[in-house]
Amino acid sequence: MADQNIVIVEANDKKGRAAFVDLGREFAAREPHFVPQLRSEQLELVNPAKNPFFEHADVQLFIARRDGKPVGRISAHIDHLALELPREQGMGPGTGLFGYFDAEDEAVASALLARAEEWLRSRGMTRVLGPISLSIWEEPGLLVTGQDHPPMIMMGHHPAHYAQWIEQAGFSEAKRLLTYDLDVQQEFPPLIRRIVKSGExxxxxxxxxxxxxxxxxxxxxxxxxxxxxxxxxxGFIPFTEAEIAHAGKKLKPIIHEDLNMVAELDGKPVAFMLTFPDINRPLKEIGGKLLPFGWFKLLRWLKKPKQADMRVPLMGVLKELHNSRLASQLAFMMISEIRDVAATKYKARRGEIGWILDDNQGMKAIADAIDSRVNREYVVYEKAL
Structure with a gap:
C-alpha cells in the first residue's frame, strides 16, 4: 500500500535544481567510501542552459517529501536521439529513461519510480531504462558490486540495497557494465610485450x-x-557537435598529453585511448569545496598529479579494423605506453578500465590478457510500461 505521507514535487527552476543536487549530495555522504564532488559541476549537469544534452532531450526532475522533509529524488527523461536508434542496440522507439535515483526507504523508492514511469508513459513511452544519469556518457547503471572501495573519477557510487528496491518495483536486468582493476606497477605478460614490440x-x-x-x-x-x-x-548514442565542444572544454584541464594516445595507420588516426588521473583523490582532501583554498590545491594537483591512480574511461578502434589482430595490437600498444608513463612519471599504482559491456568479448579478452580483474559491476535495468 502506498505511503500517503509521500508527496512528489517537480524541481524545475534554479532553486529546485539546487535542492535536487543538494539532496543527492546528502545521500552520497552517507556512504562509507563516498567522494564529495564539486557542487558547481553537479549543478551544471542538470541545468538546461549549461548541459547540451538538453538540446536533444526532455528532462523532468522530481523530489519526494515525507511530512515536508526531502526523502528521495529521481529524474525522468526522454533522449530523442535514443528514440531514433535500433531497438536491438538497447534504446530505440518508445524507450524512456530514469536517473539520479536516491531514496530513504523502499516506499519512497516505489513512489519515485512510479512517478517517473507515469511521466514517461504520458509522453508515449512504452519502456523505461535506468538508472542513466542523465546521458549514457555520464553515469550509466547502478553499482551492484564494488561498494567496498572509493569510486574513481566520473564513476557512480550507490548503496547495495538500491538494487533490491528497483527489482521489487518490477525492473529486470537489461545490461551489465564492468570495470577492471589493473596493477600499474606490474609488467605485462611476455606475450603482450611481444605483441607490442611487433607493433613498434x-x-x-x-x-x-x-x-x-x-x-x-x-x-x-x-x-x-x-x-x-x-x-x-x-546503448550507444552519438555525440552531437555541441556535446563534442562541451566535452573538449570540460576535459582539457584534466588531460595530460603523455597519458592520452592516438594510434595512426598509414598516417590516418584509427584508434585512441583516454586516461584521466583520479581527481577524486584531491576532491576528497578538499571535501569537494573550492573555497577558501580548495581551488588552489586542486589546480596544483592537476598540474602535477603525483602518485595518482588512473582511469581509462574510453578507448576505440575504427569499425573497419574490428575483429582483426591489428585492433587488439593497437590497443595493447596504447595501454603499454600509458602504463609505462603512469607507473614511472606519475607513480601510479592502480588503473581502472571501463566501463566494458559484459558481452563485449573483445575488450574483456584484452582486459584479461593484461592480468586485470573485475572490481565493479553496474546494472542498467528495464521495465515495460
Whole structure:
C-alpha cells in the first residue's frame, strides 16, 4: 500500500535544481567510501542552459517529501536521439529513461519510480531504462558490486540495497557494465610485450601523444573515432557537435598529453585511448569545496598529479579494423605506453578500465590478457510500461 505521507514535487527552476543536487549530495555522504564532488559541476549537469544534452532531450526532475522533509529524488527523461536508434542496440522507439535515483526507504523508492514511469508513459513511452544519469556518457547503471572501495573519477557510487528496491518495483536486468582493476606497477605478460614490440617495428603504425596545442582538432579526431567504433554497441548514442565542444572544454584541464594516445595507420588516426588521473583523490582532501583554498590545491594537483591512480574511461578502434589482430595490437600498444608513463612519471599504482559491456568479448579478452580483474559491476535495468 502506498505511503500517503509521500508527496512528489517537480524541481524545475534554479532553486529546485539546487535542492535536487543538494539532496543527492546528502545521500552520497552517507556512504562509507563516498567522494564529495564539486557542487558547481553537479549543478551544471542538470541545468538546461549549461548541459547540451538538453538540446536533444526532455528532462523532468522530481523530489519526494515525507511530512515536508526531502526523502528521495529521481529524474525522468526522454533522449530523442535514443528514440531514433535500433531497438536491438538497447534504446530505440518508445524507450524512456530514469536517473539520479536516491531514496530513504523502499516506499519512497516505489513512489519515485512510479512517478517517473507515469511521466514517461504520458509522453508515449512504452519502456523505461535506468538508472542513466542523465546521458549514457555520464553515469550509466547502478553499482551492484564494488561498494567496498572509493569510486574513481566520473564513476557512480550507490548503496547495495538500491538494487533490491528497483527489482521489487518490477525492473529486470537489461545490461551489465564492468570495470577492471589493473596493477600499474606490474609488467605485462611476455606475450603482450611481444605483441607490442611487433607493433613498434611495423612502419605503418604510429602511436602518438595527444597534442593540446591542437586540442579542438584532437577532440574532433577522438570523438569521430568513438562515434564510429561504438556505433553498433548496446546503448550507444552519438555525440552531437555541441556535446563534442562541451566535452573538449570540460576535459582539457584534466588531460595530460603523455597519458592520452592516438594510434595512426598509414598516417590516418584509427584508434585512441583516454586516461584521466583520479581527481577524486584531491576532491576528497578538499571535501569537494573550492573555497577558501580548495581551488588552489586542486589546480596544483592537476598540474602535477603525483602518485595518482588512473582511469581509462574510453578507448576505440575504427569499425573497419574490428575483429582483426591489428585492433587488439593497437590497443595493447596504447595501454603499454600509458602504463609505462603512469607507473614511472606519475607513480601510479592502480588503473581502472571501463566501463566494458559484459558481452563485449573483445575488450574483456584484452582486459584479461593484461592480468586485470573485475572490481565493479553496474546494472542498467528495464521495465515495460
Amino acid at each position: 617495428r611495423n612502419e605503418r603504425i604510429q602511436v602518438r601523444k595527444v597534442d593540446k596545442s591542437k586540442w579542438d582538432e584532437e577532440v574532433e579526431t577522438i570523438l569521430h573515432i568513438l562515434n564510429d567504433a561504438w556505433s553498433n554497441n548496446w
